[in-house]
Amino acid sequence: MKKIRLRSKIFILYLSLFVAAVNLSFIFFYRYAVQMLTTKYTDSVKDIVLRTMQQTEALLLDLDRTALFCVSNPVIARFLSHDISYDRLTTAEQSDLDRTFITIALPASRPPLRASIYNQDGKYFSFGIPDNVDIVKENFVSGFFKTDIEPNIKSIDTINISLPHADYWSKNRERSIISIFRAVTDLHSFEKTGYAEIQVPFEEITKILNSAGAADFQKCIFNKDGLPVYTENNEVQEFYADIINKIGLQNVETDMFEIKNKKRDSLIFYSRSSSVGWTTVFIDNKLTLHKNIRNISFTFFMLTFALTAFFASAGFLSAKKITQPLERAIKKIEDTASIQAELPIPEKDQSKDETDFISSTFNRLFEKLQDSVHQKNIAKTEELKAHFIALQSQIDPHFLYNMLAVISACSREQNHTAVIKICTELSSMFRYITVFNEQTVTLHEELEHTEHYLSLMHIRFGEQVDIRIDIDNNIETQKIKVPRLIIQPLVENCFSHAFKRIEPPWKLYIKVYMENDSWHCIIADNGCGIDEKKHFEIFYAISEFLIDPAQHIGEVRIGGMGLINTGVRLKMFAGANALFEIRKSRFGGTEIHIGGSLNDSCVCC
Structure with a gap:
């Protein structure tokens, strides 16, 4: 698929x-x-x-x-209380009622209305929408009150509103009106004397209902x-x-x-x-x-x-834009594979998309790259081993010349005991130096080898040299691994350089101690010291060698500039944990401070 x-x-x-x-x-x-x-x-x-x-x-x-x-107007209340009928009003009474209704009804007559007052005895007066006298009289004669008026009056103290009905005070029965009733009471006896009815055409209500927005x-x-x-x-x-x-x-x-x-x-x-x-x-x-x-x-x-x-x-x-670079990469891979058949390019599988193809190709290339890097690291390690052994195998020929001269002098003096001791110490030193199958030794072995060398120097110079060795009791020197010949060349450097330009007595102080998780060794003398230029040259030579060992192998011999040799091998051994410092000694000469972690392992071994 x-x-x-x-x-x-x-x-x-x-x-x-x-x-x-x-x-x-x-x-x-x-x-x-x-x-x-x-x-x-x-x-x-x-x-x-x-x-x-x-x-x-x-x-x-x-x-x-x-x-x-x-209902509260005294003129209307008086009209309903007097024994006069609707058609027997005098001109003055008619005029008085007209003025009263004009005063009452006109301010509220925004819509056309009819204001009527009447009672069951036939008294009737109206103002506003015209009525019909014959219809009015006919209503009073026919028992109109009981059928049309009284059912609408529920209370004499509150508003009474009728349902829409035909205009029963005029001949226009098609017109629908709505009435509001109020009872009129006597001002003295407070008895009901009649009714006030306000009528308005119901179309005024429908106009409101059909206003804007309600249609x-x-x-x-x-x-x-x-x-x-x-x-x-x-x-x-x-x-x-x-x-x-x-x-x-x-x-x-x-x-x-x-x-x-x-x-x-x-x-x-x-x-x-x-x-x-x-x-x-x-x-x-x-x-x-x-x-x-x-x-x-x-x-x-x-x-x-x-x-x-x-x-x-x-x-x-x-x-399309995102995948274009990927497609170009695939095309490039395919073109490269067609030219260089040895490249590990997988066959294109139709069941896989571009990312699967790129991923499998990259994985194969990465595996090949890992193999190449591994082989290169192996070669580099072997090269560093060879340089390490070469540095370690160097020995100053002047030291041999001086020891042979001392042996010759002792022989002439027939000091057989001194000759035996020199040969024994020198034999131990050669045996220690010429072992190549082990690049690392214990700190105890290195200190022991240094003591053999110092013993020879004591025989040679006698009381001219004051040697003191201080080893902390808490440090387990037999468990600490260090490069072979890491301390003795520094001590030899004191006799080869530091003491040459000053008169005896010469002082040499060696201190070995442990601090936190590191071992430390200090070699101090009262020699001529190291100037700033030489100090810079030493550390510059160490850094140049670490960059390209093959190019600078000849510059780090033990004889002459043993400091560079020791510094290089210590850096190659302990890497970032290596401690290598040069400063002025409290005796007036030079103090070399070296050290490393208690658990260091040689990076080039």
């Missing part, structure tokens, strides 16, 4: 990540937009319902204030008894009853809820007036809100589709 190419993988990865991100963003912003749209829609409709209710309430309260002015909703008004004051559609009575019941369960004056039925799901918005007892209801089909949501969904979908198409193109171009 052919594996998907890397470019396709990157493209699919980019596209998958983007689609996932877009979908999550779409869900988040869609939910946010739907929530914001729903909240804005419901708040907007609630505001319209509240404003409509407040305008309706203001109109009804204005009419009620007119009715209250009527798109089905509107209803219910009175405090739950009876419909106004409805636009002939809905099933159970539907309206369900609305009234749910409104009665609400604890707030303005709110919304949802009603589900077989026909449709409806959103009910209402606002209730506590002063007049009316409830204004707006009904909207839930599909209206869903339609707006679908419009947003379509917009989001188109935007998502456009963004997906854009980023798919951008992802493909990015994948």
Whole structure:
């Protein structure tokens, strides 16, 4: 099975990540937009319902204030209390009533209205919308009060609002009006003497209901008894009853809820007036809100589709640009493999993509490189071993000449004991120097070899040299590994250089101690010392040798400049742990301080 190419993988990865991100963003912003749209829609409709209710309430309260002015006016109360009928008013009484009604009714007559006062005895007077005298008389004769007036008057102390009804004071029965009633009482006996009725065409209410913003909703008004004051559609009575019941369960004056039925799901918005007892209801089909949501969904979908198409193109171009260097590398590898057959280039497998091919090729090249580095390190190590042995095998011929001269002198003096001792010490030294199969020895062996050398020097110079060796009792010299000939050449350097230009007595002090996890050896003398130039040359020669041993092997012989030889071998042995310092001695000459870790192992062994 052919594996998907890397470019396709990157493209699919980019596209998958983007689609996932877009979908999550779409869900988040869609939910946010739907929530914001729903909240804005419901708040907007609630505001319209509240404003409509407040305008309706203001109109009804204005009419009620007119009715209250009527019932509290003494002229009207006197008219209803006197035994005079409607058609027996004098001109003065008629004029007095006209002025009273003008004063009361006109300020509140922004809509056309009729203000009427009457009682069951047939007294009647009105102002405003024209009435019909014959209809008025006919009403009083026909028992009109019991059928049309008294059912609307629930209380004599509060506002009484009728349902919409035909104008029963005129011949225009097609006109629908709404009436507000107030009872008129006698000023002295406080007995009910009649009624004040303020009538306004119901179309004034419908104008408010159909104001700006409310035209798109089905509107209803219910009175405090739950009876419909106004409805636009002939809905099933159970539907309206369900609305009234749910409104009665609400604890707030303005709110919304949802009603589900077989026909449709409806959103009910209402606002209730506590002063007049009316409830204004707006009904909207839930599909209206869903339609707006679908419009947003379509917009989001188109935007998502456009963004997906854009980023798919951008992802493909990015994948192409990313993989181009890789494809060029593969082409280069294949071209190189065709020219140099010995390179470890694997066969191209159709089941693997470009990264697998590059990875396997790199792994093989890395393995070959590791082999090459390993072989090079082996060669380098062998080379360093050879240089280490070469440095270690050097011996100063002047030392041999001097010892032979001492032996010759002792022989002439027939000092056989001294000759035997010199030969024994010299034999031990040669045996120690000429062992090549072990480049490292214990610190104890190196100190012992140094003592053999010092013994010879004591025989040669006698009391001219003062030698002191101080070895710390806490240091285990037999367990510490050091390079062979690391201390004795430094001691020999004192006799070869430091003491040549000064007169005896000569002082030589050797101290060996342990500090923390390191061993230390100090060789101090009272010789001529080392100037700054020579000090610099020593350390420069050590660093140059460590960079290229083969080039500088001749500069680090033990004889003459044994300091360089010792410093080089100590650095080669202990690496970063090596301690090699040259400073002025407290005796006035030179002090050499060497040391290393207790667990050093030769880096070139």
